[in-house]
Every structure is written in structure tokens, then in C-alpha cells.
Amino acid sequence: MTLNIGVIGTGAIGRDHIRRITNTLSGARVTAVTDVQPKAAEETIATYGLDARALATGQEVIASRDVDAVLVTSWGPTHEEFVLASLAAGKPVFCEKPLATTAQGALNIVKAETALNHRLVQVGFMRRYDAGYRALKSVIDSGQIGAPLIVHCAHRNPDVPERYTTDMAINDTVIHELDVLRWLLDDDYVSAQVVYPRRSRHAFAHLADPQIVLLETAKGARIDVEVFVNCQYGYDIQCEVVGEAGTARLPEPMAVPLRVGAQRVSAILTDWKERFIASYDVELQDFIDAASEGTAAGPSSWDGLAAAVSADACVAAQGKPGAIVPITLPERPALYV
Numbered sequence: 001m002t003l004n005i006g007v008i009g010t011g012a013i014g015r016d017h018i019r020r021i022t023n024t025l026s027g028a029r030v031t032a033v034t035d036v037q038p039k040a041a042e043e044t045i046a047t048y049g050l051d052a053r054a055l056a057t058g059q060e061v062i063a064s065r066d067v068d069a070v071l072v073t074s075w076g077p078t079h080e081e082f083v084l085a086s087l088a089a090g091k092p093v094f095c096e097k098p099l100a101t102t103a104q105g106a107l108n109i110v111k112a113e114t115a116l117n118h119r120l121v122q123v124g125f126m127r128r129y130d131a132g133y134r135a136l137k138s139v140i141d142s143g144q145i146g147a148p149l150i151v152h153c154a155h156r157n158p159d160v161p162e163r164y165t166t167d168m169a170i171n172d173t174v175i176h177e178l179d180v181l182r183w184l185l186d187d188d189y190v191s192a193q194v195v196y197p198r199r200s201r202h203a204f205a206h207l208a209d210p211q212i213v214l215l216e217t218a219k220g221a222r223i224d225v226e227v228f229v230n231c232q233y234g235y236d237i238q239c240e241v242v243g244e245a246g247t248a249r250l251p252e253p254m255a256v257p258l259r260v261g262a263q264r265v266s267a268i269l270t271d272w273k274e275r276f277i278a279s280y281d282v283e284l285q286d287f288i289d290a291a292s293e294g295t296a297a298g299p300s301s302w303d304g305l306a307a308a309v310s311a312d313a314c315v316a317a318q319g320k321p322g323a324i325v326p327i328t329l330p331e332r333p334a335l336y337v
């Protein structure tokens with residue numbers, strides 16, 4: 001059976017996911033698309049030669065009889081509405097991060113899915129599917145470095161558009177660390193703090209960049225995340241875990257080391273699409289396989305909620321530089337244990 005997917009939002013990642021569903025992955029095809037800019041939806045159909053309809057709204061896509069499962073790749077503030085509608089229609093839904101832009105929004109989704117007592121939601125936290133992060137987790141889980149004590153992370157983008165705001169450093173960018181570090185350490189956060197170094201002259205005046213997010217976990221590990229979205233030189237994701245008996249570092253993406261022009265150099269990627277291309281492939285294939293069975297796998301609504309609660313605390317901490325803001329999760333429903 002081929003899974004018929006309806007896509008809401010045909011921007012950067014929507015198109016990239018449509019490309020992989022159409023050209024790379026197996027078991028699914030795109031049968032309906034929509035975008036608030038109708039031209040974007042029509043262009044996408046033409047670009048990828050889709051046998052799909054351009055519908056007027058996300059709600060029409062979800063209700064469509066030729067849509068078995070939904071892909072939500074529109075802007076963050078629209079995610080909650082489309083995920084809730086997919087749940088109401090009983091259709092598996094892959095939602096790009098963030099699941100919702102507030103903890104309350106994510107909680108509404110958890111409650112709706114819990115009421116069905118059946119998982120239908122996968123959140124697009126693709127780093128859990130990354131070969132490097134998976135190798136790092138295996139090392140941590142093997143006990144070779146002992147209990148994790150400290151984690152140093154950097155999340156660097158070369159630049160961001162003018163519409164990118166200070167709180168997006170959390171909800172749009174650090175949200176990836178908020179998810180992947182919980183998974184990596186098998187732990188939850190208890191507090192967050194944000195401190196600001198000197199502002200880069202490359203950042204727009206309204207944006208505090210870089211920022212340092214400090215997290216404490218329930219098991220007592222301390223985490224520092226440097227988020228620097230105008231670093232200029234590349235798209236660079238770093239993670240080093242310091243344990244009781246050693247350290248473990250996220251592997252660098254493969255790059256050929258060159259000796260040229262009296263230098264030893266190797267290229268650094270500049271685009272998140274390329275950096276995590278294999279992870280996006282594996283996560284979406286996981287979605288297709290589970291959705292074909294009428295369910296969902298991978299990062300859950302609960303993971304989306306945990307990230308949203310933590311993100312809310314980080315945003316609160318941004319407003320009170322240096323203050324420690326507690327993070328408290330609600331009780332985890334049995335569906336997600």
C-alpha cells in the first residue's frame with residue numbers, strides 16, 4: 001500500500017521533505033499540498049512533478065479523502081491547530097519542530113492524543129536519527145565515560161533573516177538541543193538560565209546574538225549551549241559530553257582533509273539541509289512506515305511538550321539575564337512511558 005500524504009506549508013523544509021518523499025524514500029506519495037501563498041503550492045507541484053491537488057487551506061488537506069497522513073511544515077504558530085485537527089480526523093501527523101510555540105499548546109496536543117490512547121504524532125526532532133548523535137548516545141549508554149557531568153554545546157548558523165528575533169534563538173534554534181540532550185542523557189531539565197556575551201556586530205540591532213543557555217538536569221548534570229546565529233563561517237553543531245571517566249564528542253560531518261596553498265583545511269557545511277540530510281531521510285521513512293500501520297513512532301507529543309516547557313523557561317530566563325528559572329514537567333501519561 002502507498003501512503004497518501006498531504007503537506008501543509010511548501011516553504012524551505014516542506015519542499016525538501018516533498019523532494020525526499022517523491023525521489024528518495026519508499027512507500028508514500030504526496031497527493032495534496034497547501035500554502036497560504038497559493039503560488040508556492042502550485043510551483044511545488046510543478047517542480048517535483050507531483051500528481052497532487054493544491055487545496056486552499058490546511059483544514060481541507062486534513063479532511064481530504066485522498067490524504068491518509070499529514071505533514072505540517074508551516075510556520076511554528078500554526079502547528080498546534082493543524083496537529084489537533086489531524087488528531088480529530090484520526091490521521092497520523094508528522095509535525096516539524098516546534099510542536100507548538102507554547103507549553104500550553106503542546107499540552108493541548110498531549111491531552112488530545114492521550115484521549116485517543118493511541119500515538120499518531122511524530123515531532124520533527126531529526127537529530128535523534130543522526131548517525132553521529134546515535135553513536136555518541138551508544139558511547140554514553142555503554143558507561144565508558146562514566147556518568148555524564150557536564151555537556152558543552154554550540155549551535156551556530158552563518159546568518160539569519162531580519163525577521164529572526166531574540167526569542168527565536170530558543171523556540172526555533174535551541175529547541176533542537178532541548179530535545180536531543182534529554183534523549184542523549186536520558187534525563188530531564190530542572191532549571192534554565194540565559195546570559196549574554198557582547199553582541200556581535202553582524203547581528204541586526206533587535207537581536208541578542210550570541211547567547212549562552214545554561215541548563216541543570218534532574219540527575220545533576222550541567223549544560224551550556226552557545227547559540228550564535230550570525231557566526232558567519234558556517235553551520236556548525238558541536239556537542240561534547242564530559243563524564244566521570246572520560247569525554248565523548250559528536251563526530252564532525254565527513255569532509256576531505258586537504259593540504260593546499262600552504263594550509264591544512266577541510267570544508268565546513270553552511271546549510272542545515274545538508275548537515276542533517278541523512279537524518280531527515282531516516283526520520284521521515286520512520287514516519288511513513290509507522291503511519292502505514294496507522295500509528296506514529298519516534299519523538300512524541302510528550303517530547304514536544306517537554307521541549308516546549310523547557311523553551312518557555314528559557315524565554316523567561318532571557319528576560320531576566322542571570323536569573324535561574326525552574327522547569328517543571330507535568331506528570332507523564334502512560335501512553336508515553
Ligand SMILES: NC(=O)C1=CN([C@@H]2O[C@H](COP(=O)(O)OP(=O)(O)OC[C@H]3O[C@@H](n4cnc5c(N)ncnc54)[C@H](O)[C@@H]3O)[C@@H](O)[C@H]2O)C=CC1
Pocket residue numbers: 008009010011012013014034035036037040057058073074075076078096097098124125126172272
Ligand atoms: N527540523 C529542522 O531542522 C527544521 C525545521 N524547520 C521548521 O519547519 C517549519 C517551517 O520552516 P521553513 O520551511 O524554514 O519556513 P518557510 O517560511 O520557508 O516555509 C513555511 C511555509 O509555510 C507557509 N505557511 C505559513 N502558515 C501557513 C498556513 N496557515 N497554512 C499553509 N501554509 C502556511 C508559508 O507561506 C511558507 O511557505 C518551522 O516550524 C521551522 O521551525 C525549519 C527548518 C529546519
Ligand SMILES: O=C1[C@@H](O)[C@H](O)[C@@H](O)[C@H](O)[C@H]1O
Pocket residue numbers: 157172173176229272
Ligand atoms: O531548525 C532549524 C531552523 O529552523 C533554525 O532556524 C536553525 O537555527 C536550526 O539550526 C535549523 O536546524
